[in-house]
Amino acid sequence: MLERHSELLHAYGRHLGAERGRSPHTRRAYLGDVRNLLTYAAGRGILELGELRIADLRAWLGEQADAGAARSTIARRAASARTFLGWAAHTGRIPTDPSLRLVAPRRHSALPDVLKQTEAAQVLDIAAVRADDADPIHVRDRAMLELLYASGVRVGELAALDVDDLDLDQRVVRVMGKGSKERVVPFGEPARRGLLAWLSVRGALATATSGPALFLGRRGRRVDARQVRSTVHEMLSHLPDAPDLGPHGLRHSAATHLLEGGADLRMVQELLGHASLATTQLYTHVSVERLRTSYEQAHPRA
Known part of the structure; x- marks a missing residue:
């Protein structure tokens, strides 16, 4: 069935990128x-997209639940199916959209783990001390950590930054976020110092193919998200x-500490760069939870 619908999938991929502004990572997902x-549909003998019914979609999600898929995965796949089938109906590729009444389990709104403010300060101090050895990678790591914590940017946004996206005088960085939406984000003096130190040694790693990339790897290429994750875990x-x-x-x-402040x-x-205020409100719950923990530890009648 995939070969049968390869042109359809290709057109849908173009739609996600050109019309909806989805990132390559989101398009792949x-x-x-x-x-x-x-x-799954082909396995049930459904070879034409227009033959899909709501019962088939529910059975598809149910099979994944039975196999132990996480609620978040099932919710994402339901959303993917609704977006795809809605597009197919809107463009006349199928007569009706069978996903209109498709309901997926709600995602758990688990509170994210966060560092204490003292822990954030400690890890940045460690990065600064390590950068004193003049290894350009260590200087870069310090600058990346300082900017991540100071600005709260996503890892993909950090990796995509160019040198010209920085305004060190104003202490702001221009970021291209989800949906190709640009925003300007401030950062503090410690991050500025880390970035200045990195820019002073960036040339030691830069090559003819480095281009304008702000953060580089050992071979002079733009860092990727995997390298940034590895650095954060190591520190x-x-x-x-x-x-x-x-x-x-x-x-x-960063978000939690801002709200606490x-x-x-x-x-x-x-x-x-949240599209919805509801997403940001999660961090108020984190702050309340930490406040409650501190209260229960300190108050004699907690």
């Missing part, structure tokens, strides 16, 4: 979910009592 659905390994977080954990931590929720939403 959506297309993977649709391929999974089409493979946090020096704090045995801290949670093992990746770059997204630093983003969570009295920042306005709308400002944090703008800073993080």
